[in-house]
Amino acid sequence: MYKVCNDQVGCTESAILAAMDIAIDDGVDVLSLSLGLGSLPFFEDPIAIGAFAAIQNGVFVSCSAANAGPDYATLSNEAPWILTVGASTIDRKIAASAVLGNGAEYAGESLFQPQDFSPTLLPLVYPGANGNLSSGFCLPDSLDDVDVEGKVVVCDIGGGFSSVAKGQVVLDAGGAAMILANPERLGFSTFAVAHVLPAVEVSYLAGLAIKSYINSTTSPNATISFQGTVIGDALAPAVVSFSSRGPSQASPGILKPDIVGPGVNILAAWAISVDNKFPPYNIVSGTSMSCPHLSGIAALLKSAHPDWSPAAIKSAIMTTAHTLNLGGKPILDQRLLPADIFATGAGHVNPNKANDPGLVYDIQPDDYIPYLCGLGYDDREIGILVQKRVRCSGVTVVSEAQLNYPSFSIVLGSTTQDYTRTLTNVGPAEATYVVDLEVPLATGMSVNPSQITFTQVKQKVTFSVEFIPQEKENRGNNSFAQGSLTWIRVSDKHTVRIPISVIFE
Structure with missing residues (x-):
């Protein structure tokens, strides 16, 4: 544990960065940060800067989404190299x-x-x-x-x-x-x-x-x-009112939060007071509670799969998430209505399934550079993040939604949009998958190819996705729509699901 906050000055940027640097030097596998500084450009966000250094060294970073819900666009820790964790109830x-x-x-x-x-x-x-x-x-x-x-x-x-x-x-x-x-x-x-x-x-x-x-x-x-x-609450897990919602302000083309996990009435260890007046445990609610749950799950996945990158671990967590509660109905929010994609992200974490995702959407640290150039950051600003000289003029810039992320978040106007994703096989060497689409409202979709076959472990296959605008009348009063893209393994119906958000322009 690294102390970065105190009663006198709060959580200073220098303390956060220093602690993350020391943790990397100490050889940790996972960093868990139950704090956030609001929505910031990534090059101004010390957590995003420190987290990028962490993933460059193979360290997974999990952060709280913040407790500013249920309003939209209230997230902290929005960088795509961070697992952004919202909060849900337990049973x-x-x-x-x-x-x-x-x-x-x-x-x-x-x-x-x-x-x-x-x-x-x-x-x-x-x-x-x-x-x-x-x-x-x-x-x-x-x-x-x-x-x-x-x-x-x-x-x-x-x-x-x-x-x-x-x-x-x-x-x-x-x-x-x-x-x-x-x-x-x-x-x-x-x-x-x-x-x-x-x-x-x-x-x-x-x-x-x-x-x-x-x-x-x-x-x-x-x-x-x-x-x-x-x-035995059959409505659990439900997204709690305070859990911050997307869409991301810092990068609208990346769906956030990534995942939700247990964050309500969590019984855990508590710092003993000076006079020992209170017991060394407490029951607390917040995304500060859900974040360490995901950090622990990431540590278990890293232990089981030491060769997985931080992005592969994140993908495994997201593509295997629950979308239903214990009663078999869609996960609800504080209104007892189905929680939308900006509340749940990929869904509620499913630790056992995450250990065997079948396929992962992997990203290497340098893959973020074309994405950062696409955000409009200049060479100096990107250099602050990646800690090396970058020239966007020499990089093939990509849009946010083109990053090989285990979700889609697009703004759809009047023109068709095309993106690609690359899958890496971490399941059986020989496997065939077919695609299944839950197409968002007022949107057309096609996937090519619609069937993919793997013949070896770690083999990579790329597919393309086309989003096609439909008649505006089909949108009704909706400002956004949601859906999913799932690859289903033919042999045993194993699923690899990513969520899709479409904001109508």
Whole structure:
């Protein structure tokens, strides 16, 4: 572990670069960075610069996508030589429910699970019912004129104040318990938090229903039921609200994030405080949790396949990803709607399948130079990244979507676009694959050849893909569409899938 941040100056560029250089010199195989600096030109991004040096030395780099979702174009760490990791739920919930006097019950979560909290219904109050936003958020001093003594208090999440701090405000004001209501942007994403009083966080729609109940009766009441750990959520994995979304601002022709992985309510080791007041573990949510999951998977893949390049490992992870949840339905987002491609990337990581991808889309470090020239960077700016002299005038410049990446992200106007990809066989020596297309809305596609045959391991085969614009009327109100290109091995139906995003111009 390399320390790059502190309370005084934060995470300085010099510290990040120094740590990455030292790690490379130390001979590490994988770098895991649970930090990000927003969307930057790659030559100004110390993580992108350090990561390029890492892949030049065969070191895989995994980074957090950031926690600025669900808004689009909120990513950090967008360079194509980095695995950009979004966050998803797991099938474990630390469950609690808000139980109302009318018999309705709304599921939620809480890490604090008191065993002695009475099931007796208590008076229920929403301090924000009078339109006072501060009271609705349960901000400091906002409950001074509200009678919450011995009551269950509904507090809105947000207002620049943490959920735990809201609980302290309620407790200090004499409240007996707290129901935290999600804002619309959080939707159905709830989190297990160590509250200071009996509490439960519920979804946005549940919060609306609870407030409606309060307004419907002169004597609303409620309690909280605590169920402990519950396993087997069929909606998992789902993309969590905070997970940053694409498209990439730094390079729109590269689909980001690449993958999503477990990042909600993750139980892990925690730095021991100076006074040893807290246990050496914690439950935390964030893309800072999902990133190390993928880093560990990359380390396992590197151990199993020491000759694979960082790009080959990334390809194996992406082309084998899940696109369905445990219930066999498409992966959902915080709205309980199918998550789009800018939320999931290739999908949810599938570690076991990643160990045997069959085919990989490989990229060598020098392959990025024509791509960087195509971004419009000048020779000096590219030199900062690749640490050697580059002359774009002597390079065959390629567009972003021409990079041999295990996805497509294109902007489609009125003209047909053609791209190539090269596959490397890392499966059985003799194998035949046929293509299967999920064609994006209002887009035509053709692949040539539509069948490929390998006769040896590490053999490379190139194919071309044509994207053909269709009538604009077919787009409806959609600004983008998504699909996939899958190679299916004839002998055993093994699949190698890459996602496709099409932004309409």
